[in-house]
Amino acid sequence: MIDRHPWLDALAHAVLIIGVLVVAFPVYVAVIASTHGPNDFMSGLVPLLPGGEMVANYRSMLTDGLSSSGAPPLGGMLLNSLVMALAIAFGKIVISILSAYAIVYFRFPFRAVAFWMIFITLMLPVEVRIVPTFKVVADLGLLDSYAGLTIPLIASATATFLFRQFFLTVPDELMEAARIDGAGPLKFFRDILLPLSRTNIAALFVILFIYGWNQYLWPLMVTTTSSHYTIVMGIKRMSDVADALPQWNVVMTTVVLAMLPPVIVVVGMQRLFVKGLIETEK
Template structure:
Protein backbone atom coordinates (compact mmCIF):
# COMPACT_ATOMS: atom_id res chain seq x y z
CA UNK A 1 0.00 0.00 0.00
CA UNK A 2 1.37 3.43 -0.99
CA UNK A 3 1.53 5.90 1.89
CA UNK A 4 -0.47 9.07 1.37
CA UNK A 5 2.05 11.70 2.41
CA UNK A 6 1.92 15.31 1.13
CA UNK A 7 5.67 15.38 0.55
CA UNK A 8 5.63 12.24 -1.59
CA UNK A 9 2.66 13.55 -3.55
CA UNK A 10 4.43 16.84 -4.29
CA UNK A 11 7.62 14.97 -5.29
CA UNK A 12 5.65 12.67 -7.58
CA UNK A 13 3.98 15.62 -9.27
CA UNK A 14 7.30 17.39 -9.72
CA UNK A 15 8.82 14.31 -11.32
CA UNK A 16 5.82 13.97 -13.65
CA UNK A 17 5.91 17.64 -14.60
CA UNK A 18 9.65 17.41 -15.31
CA UNK A 19 9.11 14.33 -17.47
CA UNK A 20 6.33 16.00 -19.45
CA UNK A 21 8.46 19.12 -19.92
CA UNK A 22 11.41 17.08 -21.24
CA UNK A 23 9.18 15.24 -23.71
CA UNK A 24 7.12 18.26 -24.75
CA UNK A 25 9.97 20.79 -25.20
CA UNK A 26 11.21 19.40 -28.57
CA UNK A 27 7.63 19.25 -29.84
CA UNK A 28 7.05 22.84 -28.76
CA UNK A 29 10.24 24.01 -30.46
CA UNK A 30 9.28 22.17 -33.65
CA UNK A 31 5.85 23.81 -33.63
CA UNK A 32 7.28 27.28 -33.00
CA UNK A 33 9.86 26.82 -35.76
CA UNK A 34 7.11 25.77 -38.18
CA UNK A 35 5.39 29.15 -37.76
CA UNK A 36 8.39 31.30 -38.76
CA UNK A 37 9.92 32.33 -42.07
CA UNK A 38 13.26 30.98 -43.38
CA UNK A 39 15.19 34.16 -42.52
CA UNK A 40 14.37 33.85 -38.82
CA UNK A 41 16.96 31.08 -38.44
CA UNK A 42 19.93 32.83 -40.07
CA UNK A 43 21.19 34.07 -36.70
CA UNK A 44 21.54 30.51 -35.42
CA UNK A 45 19.08 31.13 -32.60
CA UNK A 46 15.76 29.28 -32.33
CA UNK A 47 12.76 31.58 -31.71
CA UNK A 48 10.68 30.66 -28.68
CA UNK A 49 7.52 32.55 -29.61
CA UNK A 50 5.12 31.82 -32.49
CA UNK A 51 5.68 33.58 -35.80
CA UNK A 52 3.26 34.73 -38.46
CA UNK A 53 4.01 32.26 -41.25
CA UNK A 54 2.36 29.14 -39.80
CA UNK A 55 -0.61 28.82 -42.16
CA UNK A 56 1.55 29.74 -45.13
CA UNK A 57 4.15 27.08 -44.32
CA UNK A 58 1.60 24.31 -43.75
CA UNK A 59 -0.40 25.25 -46.86
CA UNK A 60 2.73 25.25 -48.99
CA UNK A 61 3.87 21.82 -47.82
CA UNK A 62 0.43 20.24 -48.17
CA UNK A 63 -0.39 21.63 -51.62
CA UNK A 64 2.82 22.38 -53.56
CA UNK A 65 5.75 20.94 -51.60
CA UNK A 66 9.26 22.21 -52.29
CA UNK A 67 10.50 21.65 -55.82
CA UNK A 68 14.08 22.79 -55.10
CA UNK A 69 14.43 19.90 -52.66
CA UNK A 70 12.82 17.38 -54.99
CA UNK A 71 9.98 17.36 -52.50
CA UNK A 72 6.44 16.66 -53.80
CA UNK A 73 3.38 17.83 -51.82
CA UNK A 74 2.89 16.18 -48.45
CA UNK A 75 -0.74 15.16 -48.95
CA UNK A 76 0.08 12.11 -51.14
CA UNK A 77 2.89 11.20 -48.73
CA UNK A 78 0.50 11.29 -45.80
CA UNK A 79 -1.92 9.08 -47.72
CA UNK A 80 0.89 6.63 -48.57
CA UNK A 81 2.02 6.47 -44.95
CA UNK A 82 -1.57 5.97 -43.80
CA UNK A 83 -2.15 3.12 -46.26
CA UNK A 84 1.14 1.49 -45.28
CA UNK A 85 0.56 1.85 -41.53
CA UNK A 86 -3.02 0.55 -41.71
CA UNK A 87 -2.02 -2.37 -43.94
CA UNK A 88 0.80 -3.38 -41.60
CA UNK A 89 -1.27 -3.01 -38.42
CA UNK A 90 -4.36 -4.84 -39.72
CA UNK A 91 -2.28 -7.48 -41.50
CA UNK A 92 -0.17 -8.22 -38.44
CA UNK A 93 -3.23 -8.53 -36.22
CA UNK A 94 -5.14 -10.82 -38.61
CA UNK A 95 -2.21 -13.13 -39.34
CA UNK A 96 -1.07 -13.26 -35.72
CA UNK A 97 -4.61 -13.89 -34.45
CA UNK A 98 -5.13 -16.81 -36.83
CA UNK A 99 -1.63 -18.20 -36.18
CA UNK A 100 -2.11 -18.15 -32.42
CA UNK A 101 -5.56 -19.73 -32.79
CA UNK A 102 -4.10 -22.59 -34.84
CA UNK A 103 -1.23 -23.15 -32.41
CA UNK A 104 -3.42 -23.21 -29.30
CA UNK A 105 -6.61 -24.95 -30.44
CA UNK A 106 -5.44 -27.39 -33.12
CA UNK A 107 -3.42 -30.52 -32.54
CA UNK A 108 -1.00 -31.18 -35.40
CA UNK A 109 2.57 -32.55 -35.63
CA UNK A 110 5.38 -30.19 -34.63
CA UNK A 111 2.89 -27.67 -33.27
CA UNK A 112 5.22 -26.35 -30.56
CA UNK A 113 8.17 -26.46 -32.93
CA UNK A 114 6.30 -24.19 -35.35
CA UNK A 115 5.55 -21.77 -32.53
CA UNK A 116 9.18 -21.60 -31.44
CA UNK A 117 10.32 -21.08 -35.03
CA UNK A 118 7.97 -18.09 -35.18
CA UNK A 119 9.22 -16.88 -31.80
CA UNK A 120 12.89 -17.17 -32.80
CA UNK A 121 12.29 -14.70 -35.63
CA UNK A 122 12.17 -12.00 -32.94
CA UNK A 123 15.96 -12.14 -33.07
CA UNK A 124 15.92 -11.28 -36.80
CA UNK A 125 14.88 -7.64 -37.27
CA UNK A 126 14.15 -6.16 -40.67
CA UNK A 127 17.69 -4.80 -40.99
CA UNK A 128 19.19 -8.30 -40.75
CA UNK A 129 17.02 -9.83 -43.47
CA UNK A 130 16.74 -6.71 -45.59
CA UNK A 131 18.75 -7.98 -48.59
CA UNK A 132 16.95 -11.32 -49.18
CA UNK A 133 13.59 -9.66 -48.50
CA UNK A 134 14.33 -6.97 -51.06
CA UNK A 135 15.38 -9.60 -53.62
CA UNK A 136 12.12 -11.52 -53.13
CA UNK A 137 10.05 -8.34 -53.45
CA UNK A 138 11.96 -7.30 -56.58
CA UNK A 139 11.55 -10.73 -58.20
CA UNK A 140 7.82 -10.63 -57.52
CA UNK A 141 7.53 -7.23 -59.20
CA UNK A 142 6.31 -5.45 -56.07
CA UNK A 143 8.73 -2.51 -56.13
CA UNK A 144 7.02 0.89 -56.13
CA UNK A 145 3.72 -0.52 -54.91
CA UNK A 146 1.67 -0.56 -51.74
CA UNK A 147 2.05 -4.34 -51.64
CA UNK A 148 5.83 -4.00 -51.60
CA UNK A 149 5.64 -1.41 -48.84
CA UNK A 150 3.44 -3.44 -46.50
CA UNK A 151 3.35 -7.20 -47.20
CA UNK A 152 6.98 -7.95 -46.19
CA UNK A 153 6.34 -6.32 -42.80
CA UNK A 154 3.00 -7.83 -41.81
CA UNK A 155 4.28 -11.00 -40.12
CA UNK A 156 4.69 -10.47 -36.37
CA UNK A 157 6.12 -12.93 -33.88
CA UNK A 158 5.39 -10.54 -31.00
CA UNK A 159 1.67 -10.29 -31.76
CA UNK A 160 1.46 -14.06 -32.29
CA UNK A 161 3.07 -14.63 -28.90
CA UNK A 162 0.73 -12.18 -27.16
CA UNK A 163 -2.39 -13.72 -28.70
CA UNK A 164 -1.15 -17.22 -27.83
CA UNK A 165 -0.61 -16.25 -24.21
CA UNK A 166 -4.09 -14.75 -24.05
CA UNK A 167 -5.75 -17.78 -25.65
CA UNK A 168 -4.08 -20.01 -23.04
CA UNK A 169 -5.92 -18.06 -20.32
CA UNK A 170 -9.34 -18.64 -21.91
CA UNK A 171 -11.19 -21.28 -19.81
CA UNK A 172 -11.57 -24.68 -21.45
CA UNK A 173 -15.23 -24.62 -20.39
CA UNK A 174 -15.92 -22.05 -23.12
CA UNK A 175 -14.55 -24.40 -25.75
CA UNK A 176 -16.53 -27.34 -24.37
CA UNK A 177 -19.73 -25.29 -24.23
CA UNK A 178 -19.20 -24.22 -27.84
CA UNK A 179 -18.76 -27.84 -28.88
CA UNK A 180 -21.93 -28.89 -27.08
CA UNK A 181 -23.82 -26.13 -28.91
CA UNK A 182 -22.52 -27.49 -32.20
CA UNK A 183 -20.15 -24.61 -32.91
CA UNK A 184 -17.26 -25.37 -35.23
CA UNK A 185 -13.77 -23.85 -34.99
CA UNK A 186 -14.61 -20.78 -37.08
CA UNK A 187 -17.80 -20.07 -35.13
CA UNK A 188 -15.91 -20.41 -31.84
CA UNK A 189 -13.28 -18.05 -33.24
CA UNK A 190 -15.85 -15.50 -34.38
CA UNK A 191 -18.34 -15.62 -31.50
CA UNK A 192 -16.07 -16.27 -28.51
CA UNK A 193 -12.40 -15.46 -29.08
CA UNK A 194 -12.87 -12.41 -31.27
CA UNK A 195 -15.04 -10.45 -28.77
CA UNK A 196 -12.74 -11.41 -25.90
CA UNK A 197 -9.69 -10.19 -27.85
CA UNK A 198 -11.10 -6.77 -28.67
CA UNK A 199 -9.04 -4.81 -26.15
CA UNK A 200 -5.88 -6.77 -26.97
CA UNK A 201 -6.37 -5.99 -30.63
CA UNK A 202 -6.85 -2.31 -29.86
CA UNK A 203 -3.62 -2.14 -27.86
CA UNK A 204 -1.73 -3.97 -30.58
CA UNK A 205 -3.27 -1.79 -33.28
CA UNK A 206 -1.93 1.39 -31.68
CA UNK A 207 1.57 -0.06 -31.30
CA UNK A 208 1.67 -1.58 -34.79
CA UNK A 209 0.20 1.50 -36.47
CA UNK A 210 2.97 3.65 -35.02
CA UNK A 211 5.51 0.99 -36.03
CA UNK A 212 4.28 1.06 -39.62
CA UNK A 213 3.99 4.84 -39.73
CA UNK A 214 7.60 5.35 -38.57
CA UNK A 215 9.17 2.96 -41.09
CA UNK A 216 12.01 4.60 -43.01
CA UNK A 217 14.61 2.08 -44.22
CA UNK A 218 12.22 -0.30 -45.98
CA UNK A 219 10.24 2.36 -47.91
CA UNK A 220 13.55 3.98 -48.88
CA UNK A 221 14.70 0.73 -50.50
CA UNK A 222 11.55 -0.36 -52.32
CA UNK A 223 10.34 3.00 -53.68
CA UNK A 224 11.95 5.16 -56.34
CA UNK A 225 8.68 6.62 -57.64
CA UNK A 226 7.83 9.90 -55.84
CA UNK A 227 4.20 8.81 -55.95
CA UNK A 228 4.96 6.18 -53.29
CA UNK A 229 7.12 8.28 -50.97
CA UNK A 230 6.12 8.22 -47.30
CA UNK A 231 6.12 11.18 -44.96
CA UNK A 232 9.14 9.94 -42.99
CA UNK A 233 11.13 9.76 -46.23
CA UNK A 234 10.04 13.31 -46.97
CA UNK A 235 11.42 14.62 -43.69
CA UNK A 236 14.76 12.94 -44.37
CA UNK A 237 14.97 14.33 -47.91
CA UNK A 238 14.31 17.86 -46.69
CA UNK A 239 16.84 17.77 -43.85
CA UNK A 240 19.71 16.56 -46.07
CA UNK A 241 20.47 19.01 -48.86
CA UNK A 242 23.79 19.00 -50.67
CA UNK A 243 24.10 22.55 -51.99
CA UNK A 244 21.60 24.52 -49.93
CA UNK A 245 20.75 25.31 -46.35
CA UNK A 246 17.74 23.32 -45.09
CA UNK A 247 14.62 25.44 -44.70
CA UNK A 248 14.02 24.47 -41.11
CA UNK A 249 10.65 26.16 -40.88
CA UNK A 250 9.30 23.87 -43.62
CA UNK A 251 11.13 20.85 -42.22
CA UNK A 252 9.47 21.41 -38.86
CA UNK A 253 6.08 21.95 -40.49
CA UNK A 254 6.54 18.58 -42.20
CA UNK A 255 7.56 16.99 -38.88
CA UNK A 256 4.45 18.36 -37.16
CA UNK A 257 2.19 17.03 -39.91
CA UNK A 258 3.92 13.63 -39.71
CA UNK A 259 3.37 13.56 -35.96
CA UNK A 260 -0.34 14.31 -36.14
CA UNK A 261 -1.87 10.95 -37.28
CA UNK A 262 -0.09 8.76 -34.67
CA UNK A 263 -1.03 11.24 -31.95
CA UNK A 264 -4.67 11.17 -33.02
CA UNK A 265 -4.68 7.35 -33.05
CA UNK A 266 -3.31 7.27 -29.50
CA UNK A 267 -5.77 9.91 -28.28
CA UNK A 268 -8.90 8.32 -29.76
CA UNK A 269 -7.91 4.77 -28.77
CA UNK A 270 -6.40 5.62 -25.39
CA UNK A 271 -9.10 3.94 -23.34
CA UNK A 272 -8.97 0.65 -25.23
CA UNK A 273 -5.18 0.83 -25.44
CA UNK A 274 -4.72 1.13 -21.68
CA UNK A 275 -7.43 -1.44 -21.01
CA UNK A 276 -5.79 -3.91 -23.38
CA UNK A 277 -2.43 -3.55 -21.65
CA UNK A 278 -3.58 -3.84 -18.05
CA UNK A 279 -6.68 -6.01 -18.22
CA UNK A 280 -6.10 -9.49 -16.82
CA UNK A 281 -9.67 -10.78 -16.47
CA UNK A 282 -12.14 -11.03 -19.32
Protein backbone atom coordinates in the same frame (compact mmCIF):
# COMPACT_ATOMS: atom_id res chain seq x y z
CA MET B 1 -0.32 0.67 4.64
CA ILE B 2 1.99 3.38 3.27
CA ASP B 3 1.83 6.73 5.04
CA ARG B 4 1.37 9.72 2.79
CA HIS B 5 3.55 12.77 3.33
CA PRO B 6 2.94 16.17 1.72
CA TRP B 7 6.57 16.49 0.67
CA LEU B 8 6.44 13.12 -1.10
CA ASP B 9 3.34 14.23 -3.03
CA ALA B 10 5.08 17.47 -3.96
CA LEU B 11 8.19 15.57 -5.10
CA ALA B 12 6.14 13.17 -7.18
CA HIS B 13 4.28 16.02 -8.88
CA ALA B 14 7.56 17.87 -9.49
CA VAL B 15 9.08 14.82 -11.16
CA LEU B 16 5.97 14.38 -13.32
CA ILE B 17 5.97 18.03 -14.36
CA ILE B 18 9.66 17.92 -15.25
CA GLY B 19 9.10 14.76 -17.27
CA VAL B 20 6.21 16.33 -19.17
CA LEU B 21 8.29 19.44 -19.92
CA VAL B 22 11.22 17.37 -21.19
CA VAL B 23 8.93 15.41 -23.52
CA ALA B 24 6.75 18.33 -24.62
CA PHE B 25 9.42 20.97 -25.20
CA PRO B 26 10.75 19.51 -28.51
CA VAL B 27 7.15 19.26 -29.77
CA TYR B 28 6.56 22.89 -28.77
CA VAL B 29 9.73 23.95 -30.62
CA ALA B 30 8.60 22.09 -33.76
CA VAL B 31 5.15 23.70 -33.69
CA ILE B 32 6.58 27.19 -33.12
CA ALA B 33 9.23 26.76 -35.83
CA SER B 34 6.54 25.75 -38.33
CA THR B 35 4.92 29.20 -37.94
CA HIS B 36 8.00 31.19 -39.02
CA GLY B 37 9.56 32.08 -42.36
CA PRO B 38 12.97 30.81 -43.56
CA ASN B 39 14.77 34.06 -42.71
CA ASP B 40 13.93 33.72 -39.02
CA PHE B 41 16.50 30.93 -38.67
CA MET B 42 19.46 32.77 -40.24
CA SER B 43 20.84 33.69 -36.81
CA GLY B 44 21.17 30.01 -35.90
CA LEU B 45 18.66 30.32 -33.06
CA VAL B 46 15.24 28.69 -33.00
CA PRO B 47 12.43 31.15 -32.19
CA LEU B 48 10.39 30.34 -29.11
CA LEU B 49 7.43 32.61 -29.88
CA PRO B 50 4.87 32.04 -32.64
CA GLY B 51 5.36 33.64 -36.04
CA GLY B 52 2.94 34.72 -38.73
CA GLU B 53 3.68 32.21 -41.53
CA MET B 54 1.79 29.22 -40.21
CA VAL B 55 -1.01 29.16 -42.78
CA ALA B 56 1.36 29.81 -45.69
CA ASN B 57 3.77 27.07 -44.59
CA TYR B 58 1.14 24.40 -44.14
CA ARG B 59 -0.70 25.32 -47.34
CA SER B 60 2.44 25.29 -49.47
CA MET B 61 3.69 21.97 -48.09
CA LEU B 62 0.34 20.23 -48.46
CA THR B 63 -0.18 21.40 -52.03
CA ASP B 64 3.25 22.11 -53.56
CA GLY B 65 5.93 20.32 -51.54
CA LEU B 66 9.56 21.40 -51.61
CA SER B 67 11.07 21.22 -55.08
CA SER B 68 14.60 22.08 -53.93
CA SER B 69 14.90 18.75 -52.11
CA GLY B 70 12.75 16.67 -54.45
CA ALA B 71 9.99 16.27 -51.89
CA PRO B 72 6.48 15.99 -53.36
CA PRO B 73 3.41 17.54 -51.68
CA LEU B 74 2.81 16.24 -48.21
CA GLY B 75 -0.74 15.13 -48.97
CA GLY B 76 0.48 12.23 -51.09
CA MET B 77 3.19 11.23 -48.63
CA LEU B 78 0.71 11.31 -45.75
CA LEU B 79 -1.62 9.07 -47.74
CA ASN B 80 1.20 6.63 -48.51
CA SER B 81 2.20 6.46 -44.85
CA LEU B 82 -1.43 5.98 -43.80
CA VAL B 83 -1.96 3.14 -46.27
CA MET B 84 1.29 1.51 -45.18
CA ALA B 85 0.56 1.84 -41.45
CA LEU B 86 -3.02 0.56 -41.72
CA ALA B 87 -2.06 -2.35 -43.98
CA ILE B 88 0.76 -3.41 -41.66
CA ALA B 89 -1.38 -3.07 -38.52
CA PHE B 90 -4.39 -4.95 -39.87
CA GLY B 91 -2.26 -7.52 -41.69
CA LYS B 92 -0.16 -8.30 -38.62
CA ILE B 93 -3.25 -8.61 -36.42
CA VAL B 94 -5.15 -10.87 -38.83
CA ILE B 95 -2.24 -13.21 -39.52
CA SER B 96 -1.13 -13.31 -35.89
CA ILE B 97 -4.54 -14.00 -34.37
CA LEU B 98 -5.23 -16.77 -36.88
CA SER B 99 -1.79 -18.29 -36.30
CA ALA B 100 -2.24 -18.19 -32.53
CA TYR B 101 -5.73 -19.70 -32.83
CA ALA B 102 -4.42 -22.59 -34.92
CA ILE B 103 -1.51 -23.23 -32.55
CA VAL B 104 -3.64 -23.23 -29.40
CA TYR B 105 -6.88 -24.90 -30.48
CA PHE B 106 -5.87 -27.32 -33.23
CA ARG B 107 -3.96 -30.54 -32.65
CA PHE B 108 -1.52 -31.18 -35.47
CA PRO B 109 1.99 -32.66 -35.61
CA PHE B 110 4.86 -30.38 -34.64
CA ARG B 111 2.62 -27.51 -33.60
CA ALA B 112 5.06 -26.60 -30.79
CA VAL B 113 7.89 -26.62 -33.32
CA ALA B 114 5.84 -24.36 -35.59
CA PHE B 115 5.27 -21.90 -32.76
CA TRP B 116 8.94 -21.77 -31.79
CA MET B 117 9.97 -21.35 -35.42
CA ILE B 118 7.70 -18.31 -35.53
CA PHE B 119 8.97 -17.05 -32.20
CA ILE B 120 12.69 -17.23 -33.03
CA THR B 121 12.12 -14.86 -35.95
CA LEU B 122 12.23 -12.16 -33.28
CA MET B 123 15.99 -12.52 -33.60
CA LEU B 124 15.76 -11.59 -37.29
CA PRO B 125 14.53 -7.97 -37.57
CA VAL B 126 14.02 -6.23 -40.88
CA GLU B 127 17.54 -4.81 -40.87
CA VAL B 128 19.08 -8.31 -40.71
CA ARG B 129 17.03 -9.83 -43.53
CA ILE B 130 16.64 -6.74 -45.65
CA VAL B 131 18.90 -7.85 -48.52
CA PRO B 132 17.20 -11.22 -49.25
CA THR B 133 13.79 -9.64 -48.66
CA PHE B 134 14.59 -6.89 -51.15
CA LYS B 135 15.76 -9.52 -53.68
CA VAL B 136 12.47 -11.40 -53.38
CA VAL B 137 10.39 -8.21 -53.67
CA ALA B 138 12.40 -7.09 -56.72
CA ASP B 139 12.07 -10.48 -58.42
CA LEU B 140 8.31 -10.40 -57.89
CA GLY B 141 8.07 -6.93 -59.46
CA LEU B 142 6.72 -5.31 -56.29
CA LEU B 143 9.07 -2.34 -56.16
CA ASP B 144 7.30 1.03 -56.08
CA SER B 145 4.01 -0.47 -54.95
CA TYR B 146 1.93 -0.62 -51.82
CA ALA B 147 2.30 -4.41 -51.82
CA GLY B 148 6.08 -4.07 -51.73
CA LEU B 149 5.86 -1.55 -48.91
CA THR B 150 3.60 -3.62 -46.68
CA ILE B 151 3.66 -7.38 -47.36
CA PRO B 152 7.27 -8.03 -46.22
CA LEU B 153 6.52 -6.33 -42.88
CA ILE B 154 3.20 -8.01 -42.12
CA ALA B 155 4.34 -11.18 -40.30
CA SER B 156 4.71 -10.61 -36.56
CA ALA B 157 6.07 -13.11 -34.04
CA THR B 158 5.39 -10.70 -31.18
CA ALA B 159 1.68 -10.39 -31.91
CA THR B 160 1.38 -14.16 -32.43
CA PHE B 161 3.00 -14.75 -29.04
CA LEU B 162 0.70 -12.24 -27.29
CA PHE B 163 -2.46 -13.73 -28.81
CA ARG B 164 -1.26 -17.25 -27.97
CA GLN B 165 -0.69 -16.27 -24.34
CA PHE B 166 -4.17 -14.74 -24.15
CA PHE B 167 -5.87 -17.76 -25.75
CA LEU B 168 -4.20 -20.02 -23.20
CA THR B 169 -6.01 -18.10 -20.43
CA VAL B 170 -9.46 -18.67 -21.98
CA PRO B 171 -11.22 -21.44 -20.00
CA ASP B 172 -11.64 -24.74 -21.81
CA GLU B 173 -15.26 -24.76 -20.63
CA LEU B 174 -16.05 -22.03 -23.17
CA MET B 175 -14.86 -24.23 -26.01
CA GLU B 176 -16.74 -27.24 -24.68
CA ALA B 177 -19.95 -25.21 -24.25
CA ALA B 178 -19.62 -23.86 -27.79
CA ARG B 179 -19.08 -27.38 -29.12
CA ILE B 180 -22.19 -28.66 -27.28
CA ASP B 181 -24.21 -25.80 -28.81
CA GLY B 182 -23.09 -26.90 -32.25
CA ALA B 183 -20.58 -24.15 -32.92
CA GLY B 184 -17.79 -25.08 -35.28
CA PRO B 185 -14.22 -23.78 -35.13
CA LEU B 186 -14.94 -20.67 -37.17
CA LYS B 187 -18.08 -19.80 -35.22
CA PHE B 188 -16.24 -20.27 -31.91
CA PHE B 189 -13.47 -18.02 -33.16
CA ARG B 190 -15.83 -15.35 -34.50
CA ASP B 191 -18.45 -15.26 -31.74
CA ILE B 192 -16.35 -15.94 -28.64
CA LEU B 193 -12.63 -15.39 -29.11
CA LEU B 194 -12.80 -12.22 -31.20
CA PRO B 195 -15.05 -10.32 -28.75
CA LEU B 196 -12.82 -11.43 -25.86
CA SER B 197 -9.74 -10.24 -27.75
CA ARG B 198 -11.11 -6.77 -28.45
CA THR B 199 -8.88 -4.90 -25.99
CA ASN B 200 -5.80 -6.90 -27.01
CA ILE B 201 -6.48 -6.11 -30.65
CA ALA B 202 -6.87 -2.42 -29.85
CA ALA B 203 -3.60 -2.28 -27.92
CA LEU B 204 -1.73 -4.10 -30.68
CA PHE B 205 -3.32 -1.91 -33.34
CA VAL B 206 -1.94 1.24 -31.72
CA ILE B 207 1.55 -0.24 -31.37
CA LEU B 208 1.61 -1.68 -34.89
CA PHE B 209 0.17 1.45 -36.49
CA ILE B 210 2.97 3.54 -35.00
CA TYR B 211 5.48 0.88 -36.05
CA GLY B 212 4.28 1.03 -39.64
CA TRP B 213 4.01 4.81 -39.67
CA ASN B 214 7.61 5.29 -38.48
CA GLN B 215 9.20 2.93 -41.00
CA TYR B 216 12.08 4.55 -42.87
CA LEU B 217 14.69 2.02 -44.02
CA TRP B 218 12.36 -0.36 -45.84
CA PRO B 219 10.41 2.32 -47.78
CA LEU B 220 13.75 3.89 -48.70
CA MET B 221 14.83 0.56 -50.23
CA VAL B 222 11.73 -0.29 -52.23
CA THR B 223 10.62 3.12 -53.53
CA THR B 224 12.37 4.79 -56.43
CA THR B 225 9.76 7.35 -57.45
CA SER B 226 8.24 10.16 -55.42
CA SER B 227 4.70 8.81 -55.88
CA HIS B 228 5.33 6.23 -53.13
CA TYR B 229 7.41 8.32 -50.72
CA THR B 230 6.30 8.17 -47.10
CA ILE B 231 6.19 11.15 -44.76
CA VAL B 232 9.25 9.96 -42.81
CA MET B 233 11.22 9.81 -46.05
CA GLY B 234 10.01 13.33 -46.82
CA ILE B 235 11.39 14.67 -43.54
CA LYS B 236 14.78 13.13 -44.26
CA ARG B 237 14.92 14.50 -47.82
CA MET B 238 14.01 18.01 -46.68
CA SER B 239 16.66 18.08 -43.96
CA ASP B 240 19.41 16.78 -46.30
CA VAL B 241 20.03 19.45 -48.92
CA ALA B 242 23.21 20.01 -50.89
CA ASP B 243 25.05 23.36 -50.87
CA ALA B 244 22.27 25.06 -48.93
CA LEU B 245 20.87 25.40 -45.45
CA PRO B 246 17.77 23.33 -44.64
CA GLN B 247 14.55 25.30 -44.65
CA TRP B 248 13.74 24.52 -41.06
CA ASN B 249 10.32 26.14 -41.15
CA VAL B 250 9.01 23.66 -43.76
CA VAL B 251 10.93 20.79 -42.18
CA MET B 252 9.18 21.45 -38.89
CA THR B 253 5.87 21.84 -40.70
CA THR B 254 6.38 18.36 -42.10
CA VAL B 255 7.34 17.05 -38.65
CA VAL B 256 4.17 18.44 -37.09
CA LEU B 257 1.97 16.96 -39.81
CA ALA B 258 3.76 13.61 -39.45
CA MET B 259 3.02 13.58 -35.72
CA LEU B 260 -0.71 14.17 -36.04
CA PRO B 261 -2.00 10.75 -37.24
CA PRO B 262 -0.17 8.71 -34.54
CA VAL B 263 -1.31 11.20 -31.89
CA ILE B 264 -4.91 10.94 -33.09
CA VAL B 265 -4.75 7.13 -33.01
CA VAL B 266 -3.24 7.05 -29.50
CA VAL B 267 -5.66 9.61 -28.08
CA GLY B 268 -8.70 8.09 -29.79
CA MET B 269 -7.91 4.55 -28.60
CA GLN B 270 -6.33 5.46 -25.28
CA ARG B 271 -8.83 3.67 -23.05
CA LEU B 272 -8.80 0.43 -25.02
CA PHE B 273 -5.02 0.67 -25.41
CA VAL B 274 -4.39 0.94 -21.67
CA LYS B 275 -7.01 -1.68 -20.87
CA GLY B 276 -5.49 -4.10 -23.35
CA LEU B 277 -2.03 -3.68 -21.82
CA ILE B 278 -2.99 -4.09 -18.15
CA GLU B 279 -6.02 -6.39 -18.25
CA THR B 280 -5.10 -9.94 -17.34
CA GLU B 281 -8.43 -11.54 -16.44
CA LYS B 282 -11.33 -11.72 -18.87
